[in-house]
Amino acid sequence: MGDDALPAAAAGTAMLSKRLTGWALMAVCVIIQPAGVATTPFVxxxxxxxxxxxxxxxxxxxxGEKRGHEVATRFEQMRAVFSNLFLKGRTDTPAPLTIFGFRNTKDLGAHSPQWKGKAxxxxxxxxxxxxxxxxVLDLSAQQRWRVVFHEYAHLLINSNLQQMPSWFDEGIAEFLSxxxxxxxxxxIGLAPEGQEQFLSVNQLMPVEELFAVQRDSSIYNDGGDHRSLFYAQSWLMVHYLMDKKLLGKMDDYVADRNRGASVSEACLQTWGMTARSLDRELKDYLAGAHVASSRFKVTIDATKPVYASRALDRVDVDAELADLHMHMPDRREQARAEFEAVLARKPDQPVAHRGLGYLYLDDDDVERAARSFxxxxxxxxxxxxxxxxxxxxxxxxxxxxxxEIARGRRELEQAVALNPGMADAHATLGQLCAMAGDYEMGASALRRALLLKPREERYVLGLANILMLQKQWDAAESLLRPPALILSFRLGSRPRSTRGYSSPQPGKGVLSHQLPSPS
Known part of the structure; x- marks a missing residue:
């Protein structure tokens, strides 16, 4: 089905513990499950x-309810930390987040991703x-928080900051994990267990090499010590820049790179030192005691949020788990069988009808999809x-x-009224408005989608297309150019003069206050 319509299976590929550094990955292994586990619903x-x-x-x-409150509180606190550091006390996520907390490893194993057919x-x-x-969490595991906090940090970064270098994204995620x-x-800033030892026994990558890594680079995607070193050194670089109050100039560095400066030239213009000088600084920083003793304190609202809790019938839990499986490429057909089993027990279960409708639509069976919806x-x-x-x-x-277009618009307007944070609903509404010739409304909806998900290229292209249909050539060209200013930090330093480049989107990537000195 079209990439611009429904959530693609590829977009749902689980970001597993492979994002951890290599020393931590040693604790992750593949287990052999009984053959029926992967396909039998709810074992x-x-x-x-x-x-x-x-x-x-x-x-x-x-x-239990107590553990559920603990999980919700931890995530509310994580979000508050990120928001206070980067976003003037607010954050957006482009899609709702559901957290499954399993009481033990066995229960989670029936719903974990698969590799070569095994859980x-x-x-x-x-x-x-x-x-x-x-x-998805195993609430009995000791390392559960670091894995998911790293990934949740990525979700917050991708949802709230415009495009940044790979080392920055991974370094911030590790820093917050x-x-x-x-x-x-x-x-924040506590060294992950074993991180300093791993860095001390491995030769650091040259900064020019670290900063040049992109998301399609082999070092970013292949396994082994090189990728482990990339993650570990990205954490060290962010820790150094945060400690020295230099992270606030990242917008200048990215702007210089977008104007064609080399890594070393951009480092010199941004931080007053070449890449080789930064190499020496980083080695000295690692060798000193400061990296181990630095702690950054952030104050958040300690008031516990108001929670609502309810007991769930097992059939409703099964429908929610089937929805999780539907978003996993290796469990989609399993999800179909699970939705059907749920409806056999509870014919009016809405999540199961919705999920089957999605799968029918993915099969291009529009009539059955419409009936399910x-x-x-x-x-x-x-x-x-x-x-x-x-x-x-x-x-x-x-x-x-x-x-048909008018009906679709009404449905999507209802969706965003019920949940204003659904970025793809705004984007799809923008498409339908443009198809109806309502370019102003289409552009407005796509701009809202981009505010919620500033890194989504589909939204950028969709908005640029509408601007071209309106013959706003300069605006479309400007939108398609790499942004000169990515975000504006105020971590103890002020960026250079804007030198003619545009401001970031409102509320995106603007830090709310000075970071406290490390203690």
Whole structure:
């Protein structure tokens, strides 16, 4: 199906523990599950499930209400730290986040990603999709928080900051992955276990090489010590820049690189030292005691959020788990069977009808998809996903009559009214508006989608296309050029003069205050 319509399977590929550095990956192994585990729905037997809803998260767990509150609180705190550091006290996520907390490894194993047909043993993982995101946790594992905090940091980075170098993204994610919370004080910058030792026994990469790594570079995607060193040194670089109050000039560095400066030239213009000088600085910083003793404290609101909790029937839990599986490329057909099994037990279960409708639409079976969405809407008219998928259905219709487009717009307008943070719903609404010739509304919807998800190239191209249809050639060309200013930090330093480049999008990548001195 079209990439611009529904969440693609590729977008849902689980970002597993491979993002950890190599020393930590040694603890992750593949286990052999019985042959039926991968395909038989719901092989475990948990008796009591609850859903905990905090202001921004939904936690579904079989570990009890108290543990569910703990999980929701930890994620609210993680979000608050990121927001206070980078975004003037606010964050956006382009798709809702559901967190599954399993009470033990066995329960999680029935729902973990697969490698060569076998379940992978891990303590937690992040499953991304365009319409919604999931984090899955083994609440009995000691390393559960670091894995998912790293991935949740990536979700926040991708949702709120414009495009940055790979080392910055990975360094920030590692930097935040070890946060420690006590009351209203959060410590960040703690070295991941074994990180300093790993760096001390391996020769550091030259800064020119580290800064040149891109997301399609072999070092970023291949396994082994080179990738492990990339992750570890990215953390060290962010720690150094944060400690020296130099991270606030990252916008200048990126702007210089976008203007064609080499890595070394950009380093010299930004931080007053060449790449080779920065090599020496980084080695001295690692060798000193400061990296081990530096702690950065951030104050957050210690008031516990108001939670809503409810017991879940097992059939409703099974529908939610099937929805998770539907977003996993290696479990999609399993999800189909699970949705059907749920509906055999509870014919009006809305999540199951919605999920089957999505799968039918993915099969280009528009008629069956429409019937499933109608039944889902009848069971739960306030479900924004149902209205979103129904709007996508109109986009996928064989004929785009004015009536079909109008119906699709109404569905998508209802979806974003129920959940204003659904970036893809805004983008799809923009497409339908443009198809109807309503370019102003189309551009407005796509701009909103870009505010929610500034790194999504599909949205940039869609908005540029509308601007060209309006003959706004200069605006379209400007949009398609690499941004000269990516974000504006105020971490103890001020960026250079703007020198003619444009400001970042409002609320995107602007730090709210000076970072406290390390203690």
């Amino acid at each position: 475990y037997a948990a008796e009591h499930w609850v859903e905990i809803k905090s202001p921004r998260f939904s936690v579904i767990t079989d570990a 992978v043993e891990l303590s937690g993982y992040f499953q991304q999709g365009r319409d919604r995101n999931f984090i 070890t946060l420690s919370i006590e009351g209203d004080t959060v410590q 109608q039944r889902a809407a009848a069971a739960d008219s306030d479900d924004p996903y149902v209205h979103y998928y129904a709007g996508v259905l109109r986009l996928r219709a064989s004929s785009h009559t004015s009536e």
